[in-house]
Amino acid sequence: MRRIVLAEPEKGGLAATWSDGTTSFWPAIWLRDQCACPQCRHPNGQRLFEIGDLPEHPEIDRVTTQADSTVRVVWKEEGHVSTYSALFLYENNLKPRRPASIKLWGADLAELPEADWLWVARNPAAELAWLEAYHLHGFALLRNVPVRPGMVAEVGDRIGFVRTTNYGRLFDVISEPDPNNLAYTALGLGVHSDNPYRDPTPGVQLLHCLVCEAPGGDSILVDGLAAAEQLRAEAPEQFELLARVPASFRFADKNADLQARRPLISIDIEGEITAIHFNNRSFAGIDGPVELVEPWYAAYRTFARMLKEPARQLVFRLAPGDLLVMQNERALHGRTAFDANLGRRHLQGCYVDKDGLESRLRILRRQIAESQQAAE
Numbered sequence: 475m476r477r478i479v480l481a482e483p484e485k486g487g488l489a490a491t492w493s494d495g496t497t498s499f500w501p502a503i504w505l506r507d508q509c510a511c512p513q514c515r516h517p518n519g520q521r522l523f524e525i526g527d528l529p530e531h532p533e534i535d536r537v538t539t540q541a542d543s544t545v546r547v548v549w550k551e552e553g554h555v556s557t558y559s560a561l562f563l564y565e566n567n568l569k570p571r572r573p574a575s576i577k578l579w580g581a582d583l584a585e586l587p588e589a590d591w592l593w594v595a596r597n598p599a600a601e602l603a604w605l606e607a608y609h610l611h612g613f614a615l616l617r618n619v620p621v622r623p624g625m626v627a628e629v630g631d632r633i634g635f636v637r638t639t640n641y642g643r644l645f646d647v648i649s650e651p652d653p654n655n656l657a658y659t660a661l662g663l664g665v666h667s668d669n670p671y672r673d674p675t676p677g678v679q680l681l682h683c684l685v686c687e688a689p690g691g692d693s694i695l696v697d698g699l700a701a702a703e704q705l706r707a708e709a710p711e712q713f714e715l716l717a718r719v720p721a722s723f724r725f726a727d728k729n730a731d732l733q734a735r736r737p738l739i740s741i742d743i744e745g746e747i748t749a750i751h752f753n754n755r756s757f758a759g760i761d762g763p764v765e766l767v768e769p770w771y772a773a774y775r776t777f778a779r780m781l782k783e784p785a786r787q788l789v790f791r792l793a794p795g796d797l798l799v800m801q802n803e804r805a806l807h808g809r810t811a812f813d814a815n816l817g818r819r820h821l822q823g824c825y826v827d828k829d830g831l832e833s834r835l836r837i838l839r840r841q842i843a844e845s846q847q848a849a850e
């Protein structure tokens with residue numbers, strides 16, 4: 475961990491110099507709002523004051539840095555005292571940053587991120603390692619998941635909370651007569667995010683292979699984030715169009731009429747890509763300004779072409795007992811066509827919200843860090 479070698483009030487806030495020579499700055503209002511003293515926070519960590527209770531322009535009276543790098547700020551306001559650990563300040567460095575724990579990949583990804591379910595289910599360290607690999611790549615496989623209908627939702631409830639939809643708590647991906655979705659045919663499916671017509675779109679998708687006897691039906695995965703970065707680098711105006719003009723998605727059958735409107739590429743205020751929504755089957759059109767329609771379609775075509783590049787497509791075959799977990803708004807999935815006359819194929823799928831899984835990941839990180847500290 476870096477130490478703080480110097481912390482001092484600077485116009486409008488606190489400036490710090492770290493032991494590696496880098497500097498940080500926190501505006502006074504941000505810092506005052508983060509005060510964790512017993513007057514400001516309940517023991518459970520929740521805030522006891524409201525924004526209107528704070529001075530609009532808090533002023534720092536003096537700053538001292540303790541031996542362990544804890545920074546103590548005395549405010550002019552009634553001599554209020556706040557302390558901030560170096561770790562807190564480090565983790566809340568306000569500079570723009572890309573999450574470091576992301577690895578972009580393509581067809582040449584050497585090893586699939588995977589783990590044995592029997593091991594993961596019993597061992598928190600193994601579960602954490604698997605979830606970290608999932609987080610890094612936007613997908614990961616579990617092997618040896620019991621080949622039992624319903625198991626996909628059991629795994630879903632273990633890594634998060636299964637979200638029930640109009641397809642039920644889970645759905646069967648099987649070739650059937652009179653299908654309400656092309657997924658329930660033997661046709662190949664181009665890579666896509668599932669259900670962009672929902673709001674919110676499912677954050678996590680699980681697919682569990684129960685039977686895989688039919689020839690064909692191989693799985694395809696593409697890193698949508700990597701493809702969108704390629705689009706940004708090679709055709710910035712087209713990237714901009716896909717990030718700005720909302721597209722509509724729709725799914726309608728006898729019992730449901732689901733619609734949502736969102737850009738194909740979502741970016742945050744710093745321009746970082748936060749989500750990809752791409753689904754040829756349920757794309758309903760755009761209703762942006764008429765002069766943007768042609769250029770938008772040109773951009774859509776370019777992006778679709780990039781997603782189809784063989785160098786992007788990771789192709790592998792799920793075997794019974796394999797369960798694929800994907801960040802639905804990053805790792806786009808598809809399949810090759812299969813021949814349902816020559817054998818059966820049966821997957822079960824379900825959706826889990828992203829927040830539950832991310833929470834599980836943080837809890838495991840915390841538990842494991844605590845047990846390591848206890849062992850030291």
Ligand code: OGA
Binds near residue numbers: 657668692807808821
């Ligand atoms: C789906 C889907 C892939 C497959 O059901 O959403 O994409 O391999 N299925 O059948």
Ligand code: ZN
Binds near residue numbers: 512514515556
């Ligand atoms: Zn306080």
Ligand code: ZN
Binds near residue numbers: 657666667668807
């Ligand atoms: Zn799908």
